[in-house]
Amino acid sequence: MKLLRNVHIITFLVFFALGSASFGQLEDSWYSVSIDGSKAGWAHDTVEVDSETGNIISSKVQNMTLSRGGINISIAVTSTFTETKEGKPISVNTSQEAMGQVQETSWEFGVDTLTMTTVAGGQPIIKKVPLPKNGWLTPGAVRKMFRKKMSEGATAITYRTMSPELGPTTITVVMTKKGEEERDVMGTQQLVTSWESVNDKMPIIGTEYYTNTGLNVGSSMNAGFGAITNAIMEKHDALSPVNEVPELMVSLFVEPSKKIDNTKTQLAIKVTSKDGTKLTLPSAGYQRSQSNEDGSVTLTIDLASPTEATESEKIDEGFVSATAICDGTDTAVSKIANETLSALPTSSTKMEQALALRAKVYEYIDNKGMSTAFASASQTARNKEGDCSEHAVLLCGLLRAANIPSRGVMGLVYVPNYGKPNGVFGWHMWSQALVDGKWIDLDATLTEPFTVGHIAAVTTSLSDEGMAAEMSGILATIGNLDVEVIEADQ
Numbered sequence: 405m406k407l408l409r410n411v412h413i414i415t416f417l418v419f420f421a422l423g424s425a426s427f428g429q430l431e432d433s434w435y436s437v438s439i440d441g442s443k444a445g446w447a448h449d450t451v452e453v454d455s456e457t458g459n460i461i462s463s464k465v466q467n468m469t470l471s472r473g474g475i476n477i478s479i480a481v482t483s484t485f486t487e488t489k490e491g492k493p494i495s496v497n498t499s500q501e502a503m504g505q506v507q508e509t510s511w512e513f514g515v516d517t518l519t520m521t522t523v524a525g526g527q528p529i530i531k532k533v534p535l536p537k538n539g540w541l542t543p544g545a546v547r548k549m550f551r552k553k554m555s556e557g558a559t560a561i562t563y564r565t566m567s568p569e570l571g572p573t574t575i576t577v578v579m580t581k582k583g584e585e586e587r588d589v590m591g592t593q594q595l596v597t598s599w600e601s602v603n604d605k606m607p608i609i610g611t612e613y614y615t616n617t618g619l620n621v622g623s624s625m626n627a628g629f630g631a632i633t634n635a636i637m638e639k640h641d642a643l644s645p646v647n648e649v650p651e652l653m654v655s656l657f658v659e660p661s662k663k664i665d666n667t668k669t670q671l672a673i674k675v676t677s678k679d680g681t682k683l684t685l686p687s688a689g690y691q692r693s694q695s696n697e698d699g700s701v702t703l704t705i706d707l708a709s710p711t712e713a714t715e716s717e718k719i720d721e722g723f724v725s726a727t728a729i730c731d732g733t734d735t736a737v738s739k740i741a742n743e744t745l746s747a748l749p750t751s752s753t754k755m756e757q758a759l760a761l762r763a764k765v766y767e768y769i770d771n772k773g774m775s776t777a778f779a780s781a782s783q784t785a786r787n788k789e790g791d792c793s794e795h796a797v798l799l800c801g802l803l804r805a806a807n808i809p810s811r812g813v814m815g816l817v818y819v820p821n822y823g824k825p826n827g828v829f830g831w832h833m834w835s836q837a838l839v840d841g842k843w844i845d846l847d848a849t850l851t852e853p854f855t856v857g858h859i860a861a862v863t864t865s866l867s868d869e870g871m872a873a874e875m876s877g878i879l880a881t882i883g884n885l886d887v888e889v890i891e892a893d894q
Contacts, residue, residue, distance in 0.1 A: 434642035435622070437468060440630040442649070444468045446642040447634055449620075451544070458489045462543040471649040477502060483568040491545035498568045505779045507728060509868065511572060518572055522728035522868040526737075526782030529728045533869055536574045540564040550579075551618035554597070561599075570605055570876070571869045577603045582611070589621050590638060596621060605873050607880040627879060630655070656831055658816065659824035660887040664857050666818065669707040671856035672890040676700040679884055687711050689813065689836050689845035691860045702890070705856045710842040722865040723809035723838060729780045730797055730812075730866040732804030736785035740768065741805035754808055758837040758844060761802045765795055765848035792817075792833045795848035799835040800866060809838035812864045813845070814878055816885075818857025829859065829887060836863065859887070 435447040445468030452461045463484045470477055483498040496511040507524040517532045541549060541563050553561050559581040564574050580600040587596040594615050601610045601623075610625035622635040664671065674696075677683050682699035685691075688711055692704040717723070726733040732741075744764045745757055752760075771789035779787070781801030784794040796812050803810035817832035834847040834854075845854045861881050864874040 433620070433636055434639045435634040435636050436642045436644075437466070437632070437634045439470075439632055443644070443646050444470060444649075445646060448642070451547070453489075459486055459494060460489060460542075460544040461486050469646045469649050476649050481569075485543050485568065487542040487544050489544075491542050491548075493542050493566075496566075496568050502778060505783060507780070509568075509728075511568075520572060520868060524728040524731070524780035524783065525786075526728070526731040526734040526780060529726060529731065529868055531868065533572045536564075538564065538574070540566060540574045542566075547618070554614065554616070554618055570872045573605070573869070573873060575603045575605045577601065579612070587613075587621070589615065589619075590636065594621075606876050627882065630883070654823070656883050657823050657828040658830075658885050658887055659826050659828055660818070660889050661826070662889045663820060663826045664818050664889060666820065666855040666857045668856055671705045673703050673705075673859070674700055674888040674890055675703060675859065676886045676888070677881070677884050678886060681880065681884075683881070683885075685881075686860055686863060688860050688863050689843045690854065690856075691845075691858070703859060705858065707854060707856060710844050713838055713841055713843055717809075717838070717843075718841060720809075720865075722867050722870075723811055724804050724807065725867075726804065727866050727868050727871075729778075729868075729871065730800045730804065730810075731780060731782045732801045734782035734785065734801070737781050737798070737801045738805045740764065740785055741802045744802070745806055754837075754839045755844070757806055758803060758808055758839055758846060759853060761806060761808075762799055762835075762846040762848050762853055765799045765802065766851070769795055769798070769848075792849050796833040796835045797866065799846060799848045803835070803837050811836050811838075811843075812866050813860050813862070814864065814875065815861040816859040817847070818855070820857075829857075829885075831882065832858070834858065 431451045433449045436443060437445045437447055445466065448465045450463045453459070454461065461484060464482065466481045468479050470479070479502040481500050483496065485496050486494040488494065493513040495513065498509045500507045505525070507522065509520065509522045512519045513535070517534055520531045520533050522529045546563060546565055549563060550561060561579040562576065564576050566572065566574055582598045582600050584595055584597050586593050589596065596613050596615055599612045599614065601612050608625055608627055610623055612620060613622045614620055620636070622633065624631060624633045660673070675683060675685065677699065680699065683701045684695070685693045685701045685703065687693045690705050690707050690710055692706070692711070694702045696702060731737060741761065744760055748756060748760055769784065769788055769790055778793050779790055781798045784790050784798045800810040800812055813834050813836055815832060816829040818827060818829050820827040822828055834845065836843045836845055845858065847854050847858070862874055862877040864871050
């Protein structure tokens with residue numbers, strides 16, 4: 405089965421996790437990035453002042469190499485935030501490149517709105533997004549505030565800011581002082597203070613380390629799939645080769661309590677977090693979710709009973725609009741959709757059209773490998789290759805080209821007779837179509853439309869402004885689940 409390949413989600417979140425809270429005082433800082441003690445890459449933070457305008461430019465570059473199923477993938481992420489010396493935002497520019505696929509985003513701040521332009525292989529998608537009405541701090545303003553409060557002896561610091569990794573939305577960050585210790589910092593002994601860091605958009609606690617001058621010397625975070633750490637060091641040390649590439653796919657497999665028959669149409673399972681935290685999983689598509697008192701979730705997957713969409717979902721233009729990653733208006737995407745639908749009877753229903761488009765994607769992507777990493781629908785329509793994410797995103801694009809609302813789903817898929825005696829669940833991505841007021845699950849990596857062996861963790865509209873925040877919801881579940889099979893239909 406051509407599944408279990410969306411570790412791109414995890415790698416994206418690795419960058420997000422490391423890029424969310426960094427307050428370097430020095431203008432040029434290099435870091436080594438590791439996962440569970442294995443070097444994965446490097447990060448480079450700079451702060452510059454434009455000599456002509458006095459504008460402050462805060463930049464971050466991160467480069468990592470990870471392995472999924474023995475295939476190495478290289479990912480580079482850059483972000484630049486420009487602001488006035490008074491802390492007024494001017495612009496943001498970001499770029500994400502993975503295995504040759506590039507997505508670029510720019511923000512231009514106005515008085516009440518920002519103009520967001522995103523490109524991922526197709527035509528630029530331009531949107532105006534309202535600015536938050538409540539006050540928030542730019543990166544330069546955060547650095548200044550943080551150093552000031554540290555010098556005054558603060559033990560708890562709360563602020564609102566924006567992170568390019570999360571899109572044009574504010575996040576509330578709470579920093580709590582935890583302790584002090586003498587530590588070697590690039591050859592000198594310095595007093596380093598540890599601060600617990602948590603924000604309202606990412607369900608994982610991190611730790612940041614600072615000198616008494618406010619220099620960020622490192623961070624650590626347990627993300628379920630491994631301990632992510634970065635440590636300040638000299639440039640040549642940070643850029644040293646990655647000798648043992650961290651493997652993220654196999655380590656995240658989840659073996660259920662017993663085998664699952666994917667030919668059945670109903671399945672009940674109990675999902676529990678390994679660390680005891682309360683789980684939240686959606687009722688979406690064919691999945692019904694029931695929270696239990698012990699923090700676990702009981703899921704019922706019934707292929708004959710799709711969930712009803714909410715009234716707001718039924719009228720949400722975000723499920724039919726073109727986005728940079730899901731560009732249903734792209735010429736190559738719309739051509740595939742039109743050719744597929746033209747082969748159907750004129751009396752075909754929306755369900756029949758959705759099923760035909762799903763089958764078309766399965767057939768169309770003839771190079772089903774892991775050589776790509778989260779390509780857009782337009783990119784996949786042209787190169788005809790990809791893993792589960794490319795199948796899911798292209799299908800969502802084709803559905804929107806056919807005027808059928810769609811969204812993506814991140815979660816787990818069951819693969820029998822693989823890896824463990826009872827088979828395994830592996831991280832995966834698929835699509836949902838809104839047909840006759842109900843969300844229908846469609847997996848374009850399968851020969852059949854869908855199977856009961858799917859666990860939905862989050863859904864995403866694939867919007868340029870909201871996808872990152874929606875995806876961050878799986879951080880609490882990756883590497884942190886146990887699956888107990890309760891029953892299947894007979």
